Amino acid sequence: MADVAIHSATVVRPRGAKPKTRFSGGNIMLYGTLFVVSVYYLLPLWVMVMTSLKGMPEIRMGNIFAPPVEITFQPWVKAWSEACTGLNCDGLSRGFWNSVMITVPSVIISIIVASVNGYALVNWRFKGSEVFFTILIFGSFIPYQIMLYPIVILLREMHIYGTLYGLILVHTIFGMPILTLLFRNYFSSLPEELFKAARVDGAGFWRIYFQIMVPMSLPIFVVALILQITGIWNDFLFGVVFTKPEIYPMTVQLNNIVNSVQGVKEYNVNMAATLLTGLVPLIIYFVSGKLFVRGIAAGAVKG
Amino acid sequence: MTHSIQVKDLSLNFGSVSVLKNMNIDVAEGEFIVLLGPSGCGKSTLLNCLAGLLDITDGEIWIKGKNVTWAEPSDRGIGMVFQSYALYPQMTVRGNLSFGLKNAKMPKEEIDKRIARAAGILQIEPLLDRKPAALSGGQRQRVAIGRALVRDVDVFLFDEPLSNLDAKLRSELRVEIKRLHSRLNNTMVYVTHDQIEALTLADRIAVMRSGIIQQLAAPQEIYNRPSNLFVAGFIGSPSMNFLHGATIDGGAAFQFASTKINLAGYEGGAILDRPKAILGLRPEHLHIQDHSEPGLTIPAVVEIDEPMGADSLVWLEAEGGLKMSVRVPVERRMAAGTPVHLKVDISKASIFDTASEQRV
Numbered sequence: 001m002a003d004v005a006i007h008s009a010t011v012v013r014p015r016g017a018k019p020k021t022r023f024s025g026g027n028i029m030l031y032g033t034l035f036v037v038s039v040y041y042l043l044p045l046w047v048m049v050m051t052s053l054k055g056m057p058e059i060r061m062g063n064i065f066a067p068p069v070e071i072t073f074q075p076w077v078k079a080w081s082e083a084c085t086g087l088n089c090d091g092l093s094r095g096f097w098n099s100v101m102i103t104v105p106s107v108i109i110s111i112i113v114a115s116v117n118g119y120a121l122v123n124w125r126f127k128g129s130e131v132f133f134t135i136l137i138f139g140s141f142i143p144y145q146i147m148l149y150p151i152v153i154l155l156r157e158m159h160i161y162g163t164l165y166g167l168i169l170v171h172t173i174f175g176m177p178i179l180t181l182l183f184r185n186y187f188s189s190l191p192e193e194l195f196k197a198a199r200v201d202g203a204g205f206w207r208i209y210f211q212i213m214v215p216m217s218l219p220i221f222v223v224a225l226i227l228q229i230t231g232i233w234n235d236f237l238f239g240v241v242f243t244k245p246e247i248y249p250m251t252v253q254l255n256n257i258v259n260s261v262q263g264v265k266e267y268n269v270n271m272a273a274t275l276l277t278g279l280v281p282l283i284i285y286f287v288s289g290k291l292f293v294r295g296i297a298a299g300a301v302k303g
Numbered sequence: 304m305t306h307s308i309q310v311k312d313l314s315l316n317f318g319s320v321s322v323l324k325n326m327n328i329d330v331a332e333g334e335f336i337v338l339l340g341p342s343g344c345g346k347s348t349l350l351n352c353l354a355g356l357l358d359i360t361d362g363e364i365w366i367k368g369k370n371v372t373w374a375e376p377s378d379r380g381i382g383m384v385f386q387s388y389a390l391y392p393q394m395t396v397r398g399n400l401s402f403g404l405k406n407a408k409m410p411k412e413e414i415d416k417r418i419a420r421a422a423g424i425l426q427i428e429p430l431l432d433r434k435p436a437a438l439s440g441g442q443r444q445r446v447a448i449g450r451a452l453v454r455d456v457d458v459f460l461f462d463e464p465l466s467n468l469d470a471k472l473r474s475e476l477r478v479e480i481k482r483l484h485s486r487l488n489n490t491m492v493y494v495t496h497d498q499i500e501a502l503t504l505a506d507r508i509a510v511m512r513s514g515i516i517q518q519l520a521a522p523q524e525i526y527n528r529p530s531n532l533f534v535a536g537f538i539g540s541p542s543m544n545f546l547h548g549a550t551i552d553g554g555a556a557f558q559f560a561s562t563k564i565n566l567a568g569y570e571g572g573a574i575l576d577r578p579k580a581i582l583g584l585r586p587e588h589l590h591i592q593d594h595s596e597p598g599l600t601i602p603a604v605v606e607i608d609e610p611m612g613a614d615s616l617v618w619l620e621a622e623g624g625l626k627m628s629v630r631v632p633v634e635r636r637m638a639a640g641t642p643v644h645l646k647v648d649i650s651k652a653s654i655f656d657t658a659s660e661q662r663v
């Protein structure tokens with residue numbers, strides 16, 4: 001193969017004008033813009049990381065862009081395990097585990113239900129399935145604020161107001177429209193004849209779902225996973241409204257630490273706490289960025 | 304003769320659109336039926352109804368003497384082969400073949416035995432552990448046929464199985480399907496819009512248009528005695544020559560412009576006097592000669608000839624600007640502008656009533 005390529009390269013010479021090299025006007029513009037944009041986004045991050053590694057005396061000197069003279073991890077330790085919010089003084093760790101306990105079941109349940117929804121809507125059309133779908137999608141256009149209070153009442157009536165279960169239920173339901181749409185579109189892009197062949201082969205609803213559909217749908221599951229993990233982890237509104245202090249998710253707790261009015265403002269601790277809270281979505285993006293793009297390209301945003 | 308498939312008064316509507324209208328088909332055991340018709344006429348829909356993949360609106364379907372109208376696809380004793388092959392991409396060929404059998408909870412030894420047999424018949428043994436993505440189009444279609452084969456069913460349903468293949472492979476697999484049929488001798492219902500496939504494979508052809516069966520008969524019958532104008536025009540390439548005129552003299556002759564053609568020897572019903580009628584003549588049932596015979600020939604002028612390998616097509620213009628085609632041996636070259644006479648073989652002609660479009 002290699003020598004074939006070399007051979008053909010010597011025979012077929014490139015034609016036309018030589019491509020212009022680095023310092024053309026267009027390139028300077030392009031890279032200039034990219035540079036400015038990255039500085040714009042990276043500078044705050046830089047400031048946060050640097051500040052979180054400084055001690056308070058150094059911060060009071062005021063030069064926020066300068067790297068720390070003396071690196072200390074004390075603010076990180078304090079943010080994680082000692083910072084006080086209200087009555088609790090066990091830091092963000094409590095919020096972290098709360099968020100884990102909220103996010104994991106919400107993500108799993110919502111993805112399972114939505115994928116089965118999408119599959120049923122595409123392959124097992126029932127009377128009124130289109131109406132069902134329209135209502136579901138319409139639901140995603142109603143502003144959350146309108147639904148907050150009714151949901152509080154509903155959860156109270158179900159005796160799960162102020163519990164993790166209540167919040168998990170709310171997250172699962174609110175993820176439904178977009179996830180169902182996502183899965184429905186993906187499944188309808190798979191060839192219908194595969195489904196028919198499986199029916200002729202005697203496979204039923206669940207067997208077709210697990211053995212035919214799911215194995216072909218890995219990319220879209222990854223997309224759904226990322227959307228849900230980041231969405232639920234970053235949620236603040238529902239966390240504040242539907243839970244109580246002991247089980248506040250990390251975001252709410254972060255807010256309480258940062259906005260606490262007692263004592264001096266510990267900027268280094270606040271920065272460390274913020275970075276800790278953002279770590280989970282960040283890791284998700286880094287780990288699965290490629291898969292995410294591939295999943296989106298594989299039909300997630302189609303028709 | 305026992306019936307393998309019986310379709311009784313079958314109708315199917317998609318919402319308010321009627322796609323299949325009051326169909327009746329009886330298929331004998333071991334028969335090879337081809338459903339032929341233009342795109343969108345409902346061939347695939349009918350096949351899906353037989354397979355149980357669509358709920359019908361009205362009527363009954365019987366397979367092997369059992370009413371299966373509401374039976375599950377897997378309980379109907381059918382195997383189906385799709386146009387896009389529809390192989391499960393994440394499974395190996397072996398997995399594809401065994402999927403249905405595992406669903407039926409068949410013991411492992413029996414599954415292995417059936418796969419070995421099907422793989423032998425279709426010559427796909429070396430491919431058994433590959434994924435479908437690693438197969439060529441022809442190999443994929445063999446596997447798809449194999450999937451129907453291992454089910455050991457009496458009825459095979461094919462939905463345009465060869466239309467995604469190139470011409471050479473298509474004719475090879477066509478022969479193979481025919482061989483398969485004569486070996487297994489099960490009932491086959493085969494959808495295509497390729498006439499050659501239909502004419503070569505079928506015991507009987509059902510020509511469909513807009514959800515209605517126009518004619519259900521043996522290929523030769525369909526070719527030589529099309530029951531109406533649509534069938535006559537649809538079958539045959541190039542299509543039949545249609546002369547618009549009238550039958551006169553109590554049905555003894557056909558008047559076309561200034562030409563009068565003697566109808567003695569016509570094989571059909573009573574011709575009668577019809578002020579508007581159509582005489583249909585296939586290109587191979589006309590003979591070019593240079594002298595006229597009153598009542599037997601049509602004058603025409605050569606426009607162009609197209610040698611097509613085995614034979615040659617001559618395009619001519621008859622009275623009133625009517626374009627006609629005639630098939631001649633390839634050695635016979637015709638110069639443009641030559642005036643000739645076309646001798647009619649009336650025993651192979653068809654006469655249609657213009658109003659009803661039915662063959663007389």
Ligand SMILES: Nc1ncnc2c1ncn2[C@@H]1O[C@H](COP(=O)(O)OP(=O)(O)OP(=O)(O)O)[C@@H](O)[C@H]1O
Nearest residue numbers: 317320322340341342343344345346347348349496
């Ligand atoms: N799910 C559906 N809803 C509404 N109309 C449909 C549906 N499926 C098929 N049709 C219509 O039914 C008619 C018959 O379709 P069918 O697929 O049976 O045609 P066909 O004869 O197989 O054509 P082709 O040769 O192109 O495959 C078409 O007019 C099609 O538009």
Ligand SMILES: [Mg+2]
Nearest residue numbers: 346347348462
């Ligand atoms: Mg079709």
